[in-house]
Amino acid sequence: MKMDKQLSFSDKMSDIKRRAKKNKIAYVLIAPFFTLFFLFTVIPVFMSLFYSLTYYNMLQDPSFVGVSNYTRLLFSDDTFLIAIKNTMVFAVITGPLGYIMSFLIAWFINELSPKVRAVFVLMFYAPSISGNAYLIWKLLFSSDSTGLINGFLMNWGFTSTPIYWLQNSKYILVILILVQLWMSLGTGFLAFVAGLQGVDPSMYEAGSIDGIRNRWQELWYITLPSMKPQLVFGAVLAVTNAFGVSDISVHLAGFPSVRYAGHTIVTHLLDYGNIRFEMGYASAIATVLFLITIISNKVINTLLKKVGE
Amino acid sequence: MFKRTICVILSVILLITALSVAVSAAEDDNRLLIKVSGEQKDSYEVYRSQYENTENAKAEISVKTDVKLQEGNAEEWSVNIPETALYRIKITYKTIDNGNLEPRLEFRIDGKVPFSEASNLGFSRLWKNETEIKQDSLGNDLFQSQLQLHDENTEYLHDSDGYYGDPYVFCLSEGSHNFSFEAMQCGLEIKEIVFCPIDELLPYRKAIKKYETDGFKKADGEFSLKIQAENMGLKSSAMLAAVADKSSASIEPSHFKNVKLNILGGGRFSRSGQWVEYAINDIPEDGLYRLVFKVKQNECKGINVARTIYVNGEIPFAEAKNFNFTYSSKYKNIVFGDSNGAFLIPLKKGKNVLRLEATLGDTADICRRIEVSLNNLNDAYHQLVTVTGTNPDIYRDYDIQKKMPEVVKLLGEESKVLENIADDIEKLFGKSSSFTAIIRSLVILLERMYEDPYDIPSEVSALSSNLSSLGSVASDMKRSDISLDYMLITSEKTEIPSAKSGFFKGFAFGFSQFMYSFVADYNSIGTAAGADSSVSAWIISGRDQTQVLRQLIDSDFTPESRVGVELRLVSDVTTLLQATLAGVGPDVAINIPQSTVMNFAYRGAVADLSGFEGIDDIKSRFTKSSLDTLSYKGALFGLPQTSSFPVLFYRADILNELGIEVPRTWDDIYRVLPILTQNNMSFGLQTSDITNASTAGVTSYGMLLYQRGGTFYSDDGKTSLFDSDIAIDTMRDWTELYSSYGMPVSYNFANRFASGEMPLAVADYSTSFNTLVAFAPQIENLWGITHVPGTYNEKGEINYIAPVTVTAGIILDGSKNKADAMAFLNWWSSDKTQARFGSFLESLLGAAGRYATSNINVIEQLSWSKLQCENIKLQMRSTVGIPEVAGGYFTWRYLDNAFREIIDDGVDVREVMYACNKAIKEEMAYQRDALSLE
Numbered sequence A: 001m002k003m004d005k006q007l008s009f010s011d012k013m014s015d016i017k018r019r020a021k022k023n024k025i026a027y028v029l030i031a032p033f034f035t036l037f038f039l040f041t042v043i044p045v046f047m048s049l050f051y052s053l054t055y056y057n058m059l060q061d062p063s064f065v066g067v068s069n070y071t072r073l074l075f076s077d078d079t080f081l082i083a084i085k086n087t088m089v090f091a092v093i094t095g096p097l098g099y100i101m102s103f104l105i106a107w108f109i110n111e112l113s114p115k116v117r118a119v120f121v122l123m124f125y126a127p128s129i130s131g132n133a134y135l136i137w138k139l140l141f142s143s144d145s146t147g148l149i150n151g152f153l154m155n156w157g158f159t160s161t162p163i164y165w166l167q168n169s170k171y172i173l174v175i176l177i178l179v180q181l182w183m184s185l186g187t188g189f190l191a192f193v194a195g196l197q198g199v200d201p202s203m204y205e206a207g208s209i210d211g212i213r214n215r216w217q218e219l220w221y222i223t224l225p226s227m228k229p230q231l232v233f234g235a236v237l238a239v240t241n242a243f244g245v246s247d248i249s250v251h252l253a254g255f256p257s258v259r260y261a262g263h264t265i266v267t268h269l270l271d272y273g274n275i276r277f278e279m280g281y282a283s284a285i286a287t288v289l290f291l292i293t294i295i296s297n298k299v300i301n302t303l304l305k306k307v308g309e
Numbered sequence B: 001m002f003k004r005t006i007c008v009i010l011s012v013i014l015l016i017t018a019l020s021v022a023v024s025a026a027e028d029d030n031r032l033l034i035k036v037s038g039e040q041k042d043s044y045e046v047y048r049s050q051y052e053n054t055e056n057a058k059a060e061i062s063v064k065t066d067v068k069l070q071e072g073n074a075e076e077w078s079v080n081i082p083e084t085a086l087y088r089i090k091i092t093y094k095t096i097d098n099g100n101l102e103p104r105l106e107f108r109i110d111g112k113v114p115f116s117e118a119s120n121l122g123f124s125r126l127w128k129n130e131t132e133i134k135q136d137s138l139g140n141d142l143f144q145s146q147l148q149l150h151d152e153n154t155e156y157l158h159d160s161d162g163y164y165g166d167p168y169v170f171c172l173s174e175g176s177h178n179f180s181f182e183a184m185q186c187g188l189e190i191k192e193i194v195f196c197p198i199d200e201l202l203p204y205r206k207a208i209k210k211y212e213t214d215g216f217k218k219a220d221g222e223f224s225l226k227i228q229a230e231n232m233g234l235k236s237s238a239m240l241a242a243v244a245d246k247s248s249a250s251i252e253p254s255h256f257k258n259v260k261l262n263i264l265g266g267g268r269f270s271r272s273g274q275w276v277e278y279a280i281n282d283i284p285e286d287g288l289y290r291l292v293f294k295v296k297q298n299e300c301k302g303i304n305v306a307r308t309i310y311v312n313g314e315i316p317f318a319e320a321k322n323f324n325f326t327y328s329s330k331y332k333n334i335v336f337g338d339s340n341g342a343f344l345i346p347l348k349k350g351k352n353v354l355r356l357e358a359t360l361g362d363t364a365d366i367c368r369r370i371e372v373s374l375n376n377l378n379d380a381y382h383q384l385v386t387v388t389g390t391n392p393d394i395y396r397d398y399d400i401q402k403k404m405p406e407v408v409k410l411l412g413e414e415s416k417v418l419e420n421i422a423d424d425i426e427k428l429f430g431k432s433s434s435f436t437a438i439i440r441s442l443v444i445l446l447e448r449m450y451e452d453p454y455d456i457p458s459e460v461s462a463l464s465s466n467l468s469s470l471g472s473v474a475s476d477m478k479r480s481d482i483s484l485d486y487m488l489i490t491s492e493k494t495e496i497p498s499a500k501s502g503f504f505k506g507f508a509f510g511f512s513q514f515m516y517s518f519v520a521d522y523n524s525i526g527t528a529a530g531a532d533s534s535v536s537a538w539i540i541s542g543r544d545q546t547q548v549l550r551q552l553i554d555s556d557f558t559p560e561s562r563v564g565v566e567l568r569l570v571s572d573v574t575t576l577l578q579a580t581l582a583g584v585g586p587d588v589a590i591n592i593p594q595s596t597v598m599n600f601a602y603r604g605a606v607a608d609l610s611g612f613e614g615i616d617d618i619k620s621r622f623t624k625s626s627l628d629t630l631s632y633k634g635a636l637f638g639l640p641q642t643s644s645f646p647v648l649f650y651r652a653d654i655l656n657e658l659g660i661e662v663p664r665t666w667d668d669i670y671r672v673l674p675i676l677t678q679n680n681m682s683f684g685l686q687t688s689d690i691t692n693a694s695t696a697g698v699t700s701y702g703m704l705l706y707q708r709g710g711t712f713y714s715d716d717g718k719t720s721l722f723d724s725d726i727a728i729d730t731m732r733d734w735t736e737l738y739s740s741y742g743m744p745v746s747y748n749f750a751n752r753f754a755s756g757e758m759p760l761a762v763a764d765y766s767t768s769f770n771t772l773v774a775f776a777p778q779i780e781n782l783w784g785i786t787h788v789p790g791t792y793n794e795k796g797e798i799n800y801i802a803p804v805t806v807t808a809g810i811i812l813d814g815s816k817n818k819a820d821a822m823a824f825l826n827w828w829s830s831d832k833t834q835a836r837f838g839s840f841l842e843s844l845l846g847a848a849g850r851y852a853t854s855n856i857n858v859i860e861q862l863s864w865s866k867l868q869c870e871n872i873k874l875q876m877r878s879t880v881g882i883p884e885v886a887g888g889y890f891t892w893r894y895l896d897n898a899f900r901e902i903i904d905d906g907v908d909v910r911e912v913m914y915a916c917n918k919a920i921k922e923e924m925a926y927q928r929d930a931l932s933l934e
Helices: A002-022 A024-051 A068-076 A078-110 A114-129 A133-140 A148-155 A169-183 A187-197 A201-210 A215-226 A228-243 A247-253 A265-275 A279-305 B002-028 B044-050 B204-213 B363-388 B405-429 B434-451 B453-478 B503-519 B543-561 B573-582 B594-602 B615-619 B624-628 B652-658 B666-678 B696-707 B725-739 B749-755 B765-775 B818-829 B831-845 B866-877 B889-905 B909-930
Strands: B061-069 B074-081 B085-095 B104-109 B126-129 B146-149 B153-156 B170-172 B175-185 B188-196 B224-228 B261-263 B275-283 B287-297 B305-311 B323-325 B328-335 B344-347 B350-359 B483-490 B524-527 B533-539 B563-569 B588-593 B639-644 B646-651 B683-685 B760-764 B783-786 B802-811 B879-881
Touching: A002 A024, A024 A279, A068 A078, A068 A279, A078 A114, A078 A169, A078 A187, A078 A228, A078 A265, A114 A133, A114 A169, A114 A187, A133 A148, A133 A169, A133 A247, A169 A247, A169 B889, A187 A228, A201 A215, A215 A228, A228 A279, A247 A265, A265 A279, B061 B074, B061 B175, B074 B188, B175 B188, B204 B287, B224 B275, B261 B483, B275 B483, B287 B323, B305 B344, B328 B483, B363 B405, B363 B453, B405 B434, B434 B453, B453 B749, B524 B543, B533 B543, B533 B573, B533 B818, B543 B563, B543 B818, B543 B831, B563 B818, B573 B588, B573 B594, B588 B594, B588 B639, B588 B818, B594 B802, B624 B639, B624 B802, B624 B879, B639 B765, B639 B818, B646 B652, B646 B696, B646 B749, B646 B765, B646 B802, B646 B866, B666 B683, B666 B760, B683 B749, B696 B725, B696 B760, B696 B802, B696 B889, B725 B889, B725 B909, B749 B760, B749 B765, B760 B765, B765 B783, B783 B866, B802 B818, B818 B831, B866 B879, B889 B909
Parallel strands: B533 B563, B533 B588, B683 B760, B802 B879
Antiparallel strands: B061 B188, B074 B175, B085 B153, B085 B170, B085 B188, B104 B175, B126 B146, B224 B483, B275 B350, B287 B328, B287 B344, B287 B483, B305 B323, B305 B350, B524 B563, B588 B802, B639 B802, B646 B760, B646 B783
């Protein structure tokens, strides 16, 4: 028995060696990416895991505190609960809605002639490539009585005093969701546009011979299954984006926002990292966010497997 | 029957509506109305036209005076005038105080100001470059510091705004008169007053003959002399310093890598009345020479920019007055002359002085007319707004035609006036421009308002924005900006060299500039040679500020202390944190916000300064409040550098029209608020807003709280006191100002203050002052600052305390050279350095660069007027430093949350404050525990 195991192990080792030799070029080719990935992604993740078990204020040496950051975060941090709630509302609304919107618009645009299509693609994609384009929403939702929306409402007599859009906890989250949806036609959308063009037209012919009756069946049984890679890619991006929302909250609603109304997990993390000098705690938040993202990606991949079945 | 009932009901409804309208109209009539002023009756224009036919005086009368006038003092002289005639008056004077403000006098004849402009006569100061142009260790030219001279200077009584190009003319009747001068702004020593006849300038053709008979021959042969614009002599303003233009290889001198100060201009030589002198040495013989300017006039499109040329103190002929430079985007050689050829100027053998004076030239008259029109329309706008508000209900009939027919008439008149102005501009400069386009669109708007007064309410906001455009037209047309590279004095036959650099030279220059940008380290601001030891200093500031500091270090600090300073410009505190974390931080960091200082201090990253020798002397430079913000338990972690605290900004003109005195207490404010509201105006008190600093709310609340004797934290700094009765009452009163008194929560201070919608506002003294100076020149002299509204204490005294926030200079704990670092901080915060830094900065950036030093002795050495200076010092002395406790970031966060909860949802104040206090308290306890603070 023992002998067997030994044999199989050395067999395995020599097998690996043999294969490594054979695929030498592949390893060389992947080396630059792997080095960078390891240095700038893998190591930081593990460092963050380590720091999450310490008290670390960035100016003094970290001291080991065990899991107390996690217990404090999960059991006694009320603000974190607000952040989780906001992030979930955000993710549940903007993730799927943005995803579906991206796909539908890409699908509609696909019917257009190439030149017109290019123009529309640029139009829809523009908000997400132009960096901080969302700042124009600040002008629209300015709390000043001369802000665009306030000015309009007051001129038409809907209200007599300005509404403090981005300082009133009632409106903040709704506005942020609106802006995020406006921005959601990003890289995922481009992937869909490309994916739709990559579907082999002969499949549709074959499908109509096999008894496809309408466009919806065509979509479900042919188009979607043929562009599964793009769907997965888009979904992963949508989920990561939805969980990683912080910029628009910081820039539109302030940091921290009034009564934490626009607080998300990432702004909570920034709060501890940048303002409170508590890197250990911030790392614990990052770890939790990391887990949440991984789990939701798994769930979504499982759901996407059902496409076309 | 049914019809009749409906009829009755309808008529009853009609009757009620009519009645209520009548009642509201009657209410409206009780408003305070602002008078429309119209054109001033006592302006110089009117005065001058009365004496068209009076004779010119025949002889000069001079009066030796030798009197020192301090600001606010007046002096009178009795002079016998031999005959009724027209005179110009010039005075020989010396400035007696430092600073950049223009000395201003009021002139009276027999106790009466002859015309309104004579109550505000400006005189120039004398400046020169303190040193030659020097280079830093990297070879870049350093800005030249400017030195003020208190030498004698002679100037006519003239309009320092430049609206009247010629000096004022006074008609004096025969007999003895009492003439008096009063110093309105800054002091002046008057040596001599001269009453002289008006001397008419000869036209060029006649003047040249006269010079020729006087022995000046046209220079012949080859002769050319180049005068670089950066080599200035005397000048009227510290702003007139050489600057660098890197745009082209043709500018002399230029270098692809290093900064070279090579031109005069770039926006600095742009105010009418500014003048600069150049020495012309080495003229071979008396003669008439040609003058060539290498200039660029790329700021004023559509109009000409004028300069008056003086040769040896005199304007040589009529054409030398208001010589025009037309628009061009590139440097060009422009020969002083007209289409018939060059105007030759008479120069003596040897040394001569050439003076260029900025004037408004052809635009003077137009600018003045626009200004008058703008004033009238602004008055009309204010008056309209008292009835309609800035956001009128367009469906309501405000009955403007009936209530203020004179305003409607004025709108019609001004539309004609402005149309004439636009026509005149086009006639003068031969084409329409953005200026005329703005004026014409206002004309159309005014005509529409005049013809259909019922539409006026819907046009009120359009009027407001059009008026601010007209305001910017007025101030843009007044800017007479040129950039001067050099001047040439040549004989008429000499060929003028090209102003261009040639394609290959230009290409090589641009290409090397581009390549160099990859290797240049723009953040390192040089290091000084000739030192025994050195410290590294990081500054979070602008590039100009850093350059100035570099220069002061090189000229003052290093030679004295033998300590060199490596100066580096960093963008924000995050950089400092990361560098400290990595162990590569500097010895000294300056301009660090107080919260960062204390955050670093609680974590042991900043050195305690209280142990250094002589620290008590250094401390005496600052107010206790500003030191409090940087102290913890007797340790001092930094020296304050800039302080910001709120003061009250007021629009004197509007308060005057409303008959309100500047409020001194909160009781006064409560009295004033209804009057402001009735006139659709508001009072501004900052709240936190994402566009404001996040701590603005804490400043406002803290001001109210500390005035009532409350505090934020307990004395030991261990816990917060927001559950105390004082804190809760203050919160209630503060929020009521917004919820019950309708004060705006969110507003743009500069906009509303300039437009007059917000004639009173509590705002940060330095940033708001600088913004207003730069942003709203049209309300210059119409506003003032004073201490914040106060609260009476038990003794009946007014307590107008307000919180101060500082930025500081710190020594990092990791520094190996703390003694030298401290010597540097000591030098930097000293009276002399701070004053020099402040005035240097102001000569570089203008009044908008006024420096908010923490050193209380320095305030009066900056260019504040006497009154402003007193008010600022008064407020600065009654500031309080809110301690930066561990976990203090929760304070502004939760105070703001509490404020919003009360304003938005009307939640019970006490309940909110208890919750707020609990959160702050817990965070403070947690942070104290984590940092193991006792």
